[in-house]
Amino acid sequence: MKKMLTGNSSAAWGARISDVDYVCAYPITPQTEIVETLSSWVNKGALKARFVNFESEHSMFAAAGAASLTGARVFTCSSSQGLIYGLEMLYSIAGWRAPLVLVNVSRGLGMPMILQVEHGDVLATRDSGFIQLHAENCQEVLDLVLLGYKIAEDSNVMLPVVVNMDGFVLSFARQTVDIPQREAVEKFLPRYSHPRPLLGLESAPVTYGPTTSDGFVYSFYKYQLHKASLESRKVFQTAAQEFFKIFSRRHHAVEAEMTEDADYIFLVTNSYSSNVRAGVRSLRAKGEKVGMVKLKMLRPFPREELAEVLSQAKAVAVFEQNLAPGRGAIIYPEIAEALYHSQERPDVLLSFIGGLGGTPLGMPEMEYMLKKCKEFLKTGHGPEQPLLLYRSEDWESMKHSLSKTGLPVSREVS
Amino acid sequence: MSRPVTDGGREMIATKHPLDPMIRAERLPNIWCPGCGIGIVLAAYVNALTKSTKPHEKNVCISGIGCTGRIAGYLNLDTYHTTHGRAIPFATGMAVAKPDLEVFVIAGDGDISTIGGNHLIHAARRNVDINVIMVNNFNYGMTGGQHGATTPLNARTHTSPYGNVESPFNVPYLVSAAGASFVARWTALHVIQVTKAIKRMMEIKGFAFLEVLSPCPPTYGEYNGYPAALDMMKHFRERSVVDNGADLSTVSVATGADDRIVVGNFVDRKRPSYDELLTELQARTGKKSGALTEA
Ligand code: SF4
Numbered sequence: 001m002k003k004m005l006t007g008n009s010s011a012a013w014g015a016r017i018s019d020v021d022y023v024c025a026y027p028i029t030p031q032t033e034i035v036e037t038l039s040s041w042v043n044k045g046a047l048k049a050r051f052v053n054f055e056s057e058h059s060m061f062a063a064a065g066a067a068s069l070t071g072a073r074v075f076t077c078s079s080s081q082g083l084i085y086g087l088e089m090l091y092s093i094a095g096w097r098a099p100l101v102l103v104n105v106s107r108g109l110g111m112p113m114i115l116q117v118e119h120g121d122v123l124a125t126r127d128s129g130f131i132q133l134h135a136e137n138c139q140e141v142l143d144l145v146l147l148g149y150k151i152a153e154d155s156n157v158m159l160p161v162v163v164n165m166d167g168f169v170l171s172f173a174r175q176t177v178d179i180p181q182r183e184a185v186e187k188f189l190p191r192y193s194h195p196r197p198l199l200g201l202e203s204a205p206v207t208y209g210p211t212t213s214d215g216f217v218y219s220f221y222k223y224q225l226h227k228a229s230l231e232s233r234k235v236f237q238t239a240a241q242e243f244f245k246i247f248s249r250r251h252h253a254v255e256a257e258m259t260e261d262a263d264y265i266f267l268v269t270n271s272y273s274s275n276v277r278a279g280v281r282s283l284r285a286k287g288e289k290v291g292m293v294k295l296k297m298l299r300p301f302p303r304e305e306l307a308e309v310l311s312q313a314k315a316v317a318v319f320e321q322n323l324a325p326g327r328g329a330i331i332y333p334e335i336a337e338a339l340y341h342s343q344e345r346p347d348v349l350l351s352f353i354g355g356l357g358g359t360p361l362g363m364p365e366m367e368y369m370l371k372k373c374k375e376f377l378k379t380g381h382g383p384e385q386p387l388l389l390y391r392s393e394d395w396e397s398m399k400h401s402l403s404k405t406g407l408p409v410s411r412e413v414s
Numbered sequence: 415m416s417r418p419v420t421d422g423g424r425e426m427i428a429t430k431h432p433l434d435p436m437i438r439a440e441r442l443p444n445i446w447c448p449g450c451g452i453g454i455v456l457a458a459y460v461n462a463l464t465k466s467t468k469p470h471e472k473n474v475c476i477s478g479i480g481c482t483g484r485i486a487g488y489l490n491l492d493t494y495h496t497t498h499g500r501a502i503p504f505a506t507g508m509a510v511a512k513p514d515l516e517v518f519v520i521a522g523d524g525d526i527s528t529i530g531g532n533h534l535i536h537a538a539r540r541n542v543d544i545n546v547i548m549v550n551n552f553n554y555g556m557t558g559g560q561h562g563a564t565t566p567l568n569a570r571t572h573t574s575p576y577g578n579v580e581s582p583f584n585v586p587y588l589v590s591a592a593g594a595s596f597v598a599r600w601t602a603l604h605v606i607q608v609t610k611a612i613k614r615m616m617e618i619k620g621f622a623f624l625e626v627l628s629p630c631p632p633t634y635g636e637y638n639g640y641p642a643a644l645d646m647m648k649h650f651r652e653r654s655v656v657d658n659g660a661d662l663s664t665v666s667v668a669t670g671a672d673d674r675i676v677v678g679n680f681v682d683r684k685r686p687s688y689d690e691l692l693t694e695l696q697a698r699t700g701k702k703s704g705a706l707t708e709a
Binding site for chain 1 (some may be wrong): 464495498528529554556558560561563573574575
């Protein structure tokens with residue numbers, strides 16, 4: 001069934017067709033529509049789940065993790081400050097190996113308050129043990145929820161999954177979404193049964209999260225978590241193949257487009273991938289050998305796949321929607337590390353930061369990134385720090401603000 | 415800021431509103447919906463401020479997130495728009511570090527009693543010298559109307575379309591039991607009483623708490639039989655009962671047509687405030703030098 005759905009309704013549909021048992025909710029813009037949609041379905045009897053609107057994200061995540069350990073299929077969602085408020089629990093949930101799915105609707109963090117997109121929220125959870133998948137469009141939101149449960153509940157993985165979509169750009173944008181039939185979903189995603197459920201009558205009593213003062217025990221469990229996370233790459237691949245067979249849509253951890261003969265590759269995540277694709281096509285039409293790589297899986301980090309696809313290019317521009325104070329961009333160093341061990345690697349690896357708070361990404365930014373790559377290639381030197389992308393009118397205001405505060409008027413974050 | 419007013423059909427320009435000096439008039443119009451009670455609370459607070467003997471620079475206002483949270487941005491004072499639920503600990507930090515400040519928290523019910531509920535009871539328990547005005551619109555208004563810890567039983571919201579199954583907090587009872595020096599409840603209709611209560615809160619040593627029940631026509635109102643701007647105000651007028659000495663265990667709020675709404679200045683008592691306790695502690699221990707060589 002095809003429907004025009006917002007990213008938020010698409011996430012709700014993902015939970016509905018996954019036949020979740022329990023929805024743990026707390027409102028926060030721009031995510032609230034997801035939990036409102038789910039509670040309205042509970043009201044109509046269309047979703048046979050228990051729905052609880054908690055008093056905070058922190059308690060919501062705690063309950064979600066516990067329920068998941070009892071063998072319930074659990075769905076929860078949040079955004080921005082809410083996700084970060086519950087961050088303590090995310091580490092616990094991963095440590096408990098509770099295979100739930102959390103949808104995050106990305107929004108800027110901290111002060112000043114903003115409702116629009118920035119990826120600092122979801123990236124702050126990257127080392128929690130959650131598997132992290134990023135959606136480009138509303139269809140991917142739904143697909144990744146299904147794939148999320150499939151990977152999370154795999155007995156070789158047993159880890160929670162966070163599916164990210166961009167606030168406003170996807171959460172409130174309507175796109176055509178193909179909602180699979182229940183029977184097809186049941187084939188792909190059979191009923192979840194926890195291998196050793198908490199309160200399972202047949203199993204011996206279990207204790208989750210005991211204390212240890214032994215460094216070896218602590219590192220053993222952490223290492224086990226790490227191995228399970230790495231294992232999920234294979235599981236994702238197999239699940240994606242099965243997904244394609246049943247639903248005819250392909251998903252890869254790293255998705256390369258127009259890269260075979262590309263001298264320049266733009267790397268991007270999430271919804272701005274669509275903008276980059278349009279830009280790359282236009283540049284191609286002008287004869288530029290440009291390609292793009294979309295990073296769909298952030299955790300586990302698909303190092304080898306990335307190294308393979310990026311190493312052939314002369315220059316790679318990493319575009320990110322986050323700004324980590326004291327660091328620059330968050331994903332860029334991971335890409336650099338992935339390439340460091342390659343025999344062949346691009347001569348130029350540039351970091352660009354833009355789209356913060358939903359600022360636009362279009363042809364001017366693509367042309368600017370390409371120009372910077374070319375300059376660097378030609379002269380052999382270029383910026384070592386991230387470059388901030390601004391439209392000219394924003395840049396004028398930014399220059400004004402920078403000079404007023406006495407900061408250097410430069411796009412280079414240095 | 416100048417606003418046109420009419421005088422017998424003749425348009426006049428009022429160049430100044432009496433409260434303008436305390437408001438960031440350039441930020442008007444505000445974001446609140448027609449019929450919302452938050453602006454009334456803002457005006458009552460500003461009115462009380464104009465009567466306060468404290469210099470303005472000694473008054474600070476702290477808000478959380480949500481419709482009421484926006485108050486901080488409209489006041490011509492030092493104000494702080496904190497994170498969701500954390501206005502009270504922020505205020506505690508400020509009041510303890512600078513005891514000469516008159517610290518007000520003005521935030522919504524979601525902020526104060528739901529996501530920040532833990533902080534509310536602990537600030538009341540410590541009897542911290544802050545004043546908390548909780549504007550209670552019975553739901554999360556900013557995000558479009560979801561149920562929280564003050565939503566009456568069976569009330570409908572976007573996340574309880576089937577009728578809320580959770581019992582709400584009776585917040586004055588809770589805060590009183592936790593130890594607050596002053597506890598009151600009024601509605602947005604009781605402008606004079608709200609203003610007077612705020613003035614009294616400025617005099618109180620210790621934790622002072624005021625709940626102001628407020629209409630929220632487009633979300634809670636729409637779903638629960640009070641959709642027009644004046645509906646809930648009419649209900650407040652018809653169903654409010656002033657009872658300063660009420661047994662607080664009986665003052666839960668529900669919004670059914672026949673439900674009574676008990677309002678009043680319920681608690682006004684002397685308990686050592688947190689500042690007094692800390693000052694006394696310092697007097698006891700302060701004779702010792704702070705030198706690091708001493709154990
Ligand atoms: S949603 Fe309700 S509380 Fe918020 S501004 Fe509108 S009326 Fe006021």
